[in-house]
Amino acid sequence: MAHSDVALFAPSPVLTLTVEEQAGRPDIHVHAGSQGVWQARMLVTLGASVTLCCVLAGETGMVLRHLIEDEGVVVKAVEGTGRNGAYIHDRRGGERVEVAEAPSDPLTRHELDELYGITLSTALDAGAVLLSGPSDNAWAQDAVPADAYRRLAADLRAVGKPVVADLSGDRLAAVLESGLTVVKVSHEELLEDGRAGADDQDALIRAMHELHDEGARYVVVTRADQPLLVLADDVVRIVRMPRLQSADTHGAGDSLTAGVTASLARGGDIEDAVRLGAAAGMLNVTRHGLGTGDVEAVLKLRELVEVERLEPGGSGAATAPQQQVSPRDLAERTRGS
Template sequence: MAHCDVALFAPSPVLTLTVEDQAGRPDIHVHAGSQGVWQARMLVTLGASVTMCCVLAGETGMVLRHLIEDEGIVVKAVEGTGRNGAYIHDRRGGERVEVAEAPSDPLTRHELDELYGLTLSAALDAGAVLLSGPSDNGAAQDAVPADAYRRLAADLRTVGKPVVADLAGDRLTAVLESGLTVVKVSHEELLADGRAASDDQNSLVKAMYELREQGADHVIVTRGDQPLLFLTGDTVSVVRSPKLQAADTHGAGDSLIAGVTATLARGGAIEEAIRLGAAAGMLNVTRHGLGTGDVEAVLKLRDLVHVEPLGHHETGPPVTMSPRDLAERARGS
């Protein structure tokens, strides 16, 4: 196959139907969804070529293939025996209200083995690999065991590919064993996994150092509407950007990691990657479409993103305190 910038492991995309209000009348939108789809969408927006490796099955899988390919994404799919998940959301009142949700069917051992091979093949022709989790609905969360992520990350590192992961829970623990180039995790996920004692900055910094010690070269922690934290080398930085009016905050983290991966796939530096990712996430919240944006706007917003070593403008720890000192203080408390 032809070379691509990013090979994306997105096991179980879902079909989404969203009802919105258009001048007092229902306006129905049909799209492909899930974390991996939103990441792929932003990667394509940023000009990256993407090969998505997934399982497509049943009527929903048939529709999903057309929707995904129509967005300029190359699909390498296992033809599954079950079905992909789907959901219907009503957003006419301004908030997302779930109307119905059908979970994806679990993958069989044969389907998982075939998906593993497809992903490894695509990765060998890619500049970087992004490991995405299964969709959030029902049985799909159990579709891919954590050990499959561990083995995949290990094989990808063995063949010298940058590996970026947007995972949590057992899957994050598993891939850390194999080593990662970048891991992105939210502060809520750190709390849920017991990796951080609280959402205060000291606790999050401690967790970031532990993630690095466990196998991540660089660590990104998102904090909702607060500036994200970024660890590279011995330096923890705060990534500051203007707050734009939010239409929908869903998908901002996926746009962030897409910007990071797109940069690394082309040989860019990690700080350049974090600035582009922050800009992509910043723009995503202003739109209703998840993982969407305008590349020109993202590039302009990138110039407004500032990466500052922790403590540079903080009222707590003095500037002379190193990130490692801060982490040690957090451990002591």
């Protein structure tokens, strides 16, 4: 089997059923979900080969394997004894309304050990490794202990692999202890973790330097509709991009992480990686599908991403208004006209 550009650690994918409305009638969509799946989807869109390492179990696990593989992702899975989670969302009213949710069963010690081995083996042949968290749901937070992330990050660092982590809380603290290449985190997560005392730029920059001191070579902070902040080589950069009309903001941060990882896996530098990630996240918000997009549009939008170094004391730069882009303007730009 050919080696993948990216090895993606995504412990517990979930089955998603979403009800839309089409011509006045219910339109039901069935997909694989979870942070890692959305990241894998965008990586494939960007032309990266991906191997997703996970646990699949029960009827939901059987369906998930087919759905993930059908999207062009190689699946290396532990055959679990329980079941993967699933949820049903109703979006006919324009917003996501949870109808029902079934949790994944906790991973056994044997399943976790086997998943660790599969991931390490896959990572040794990959260009980069992406560590993704379990589902955001409270019942999934104990599925994979933080120490498993710490050990995995340490082993990958020992063999010289670039490691990207999209984590928060105890899992973020654990991988920082081992050291890694990139940490992507939102400003909300920094606040929730107590790493930032406020959401103003100065407080976030202090938190970014602390993350670097704890073990992250590069730090990327998303701030909802505000420009990204990037810390690289002791320099903070502000990343501005047009603010597109939003269809669904879910998954935008995961698309950004995927773009960064895809670029690093191919030997790109951090600025190139952030430009690609920002463009992927930018396009994702214009679509209802999570982690979706068109590679040509992403590459053209990348040219609209502006990266500017923030000089000490220059906190006002990040609050400059962003350019508004209409759907027509977007269509013209992505056609290259």
